Amino acid sequence: MTRHQVDPLRALTDEEREVLTHISRSGSEPASHVARAKALLAVADGQSYTEAARAAGRRAGDAVSHLVSRFNREGLAALAPRHGGGAPPIYGSAERERILQEVRRPPDRERDGTATGSLTTLQRALRQAPDGLPQVSTYTILTVLHEAGFTWQASRTWCETGKVKRKRKAGVVEVTDPDTAPKKN
Incomplete structure (x- = not known):
């Protein structure tokens, strides 16, 4: 019974x-x-x-x-499964957006000490910023970038998937692939 x-x-x-x-x-x-x-x-x-x-x-x-x-x-x-144990997630959507905002900013020689971007450069910039993330790791940054569709390029820069810069007669233009989001799923 x-x-x-x-x-x-x-x-x-x-x-x-x-x-x-x-x-x-x-x-x-x-x-x-x-x-x-x-x-x-x-x-x-x-x-x-x-x-x-x-x-x-x-x-x-x-x-x-x-x-x-x-x-x-x-x-x-x-x-869909939820968080399955272990330490609770530390970084929410606001922190992830802050990481992406820092990635989209081109490196400044004076401020960052380099003209090329890297995970360590991003980590240092995020940790030192007044509104930054003082404990962020390079692994967290890498994970957020991959989830957002960024890939590491041979030119030592991060590039958003589906966005590319093309030379045209009027100058350099950023072209966006409209089918990028469906391809990621």
């Missing part, structure tokens, strides 16, 4: 059921998303949390109970 469910699964909309079915059958979705979708569909079809856990390849129903509660609150966003 099963226990009383404290937070039973709400009724799924047709769109939610369709998306969950699609994800549960997908071979390209992350395995965690597929398992969560299978568990939610099993609960929606009337199975207990323990049976749903086994249908999704898990052992215990407690995780399914937590997933159902989270799905009731957040909807399909509950399929």
Whole structure:
């Protein structure tokens, strides 16, 4: 006999059921998303949390109970995993934007001591700025740059993916690829 469910699964909309079915059958979705979708569909079809856990390849129903509660609150966003332990993230969106702002600034010989950019130069500039990040590491800077679509060029500069400078009769023009964002996904 099963226990009383404290937070039973709400009724799924047709769109939610369709998306969950699609994800549960997908071979390209992350395995965690597929398992969560299978568990939610099993609960929606009337199975207990323990049976749903086994249908999704898990052992215990407690995780399914937590997933159902989270799905009731957040909807399909509950399929994506959250922070999984360890130290909490230190740098939020404001700090990431500050790093990107510093990258977009061309290096100044007087202020930075060099005319070319590097991770160490960025780190030094961010640590010394009054509105900077005194503890930032080069690894954090590198991670933020890669997430934002920057790549390291042979000219020892960072370049935003999809933006390139072209010589034209009127001078140097920055050209932007309109399909850059869809290519990154």
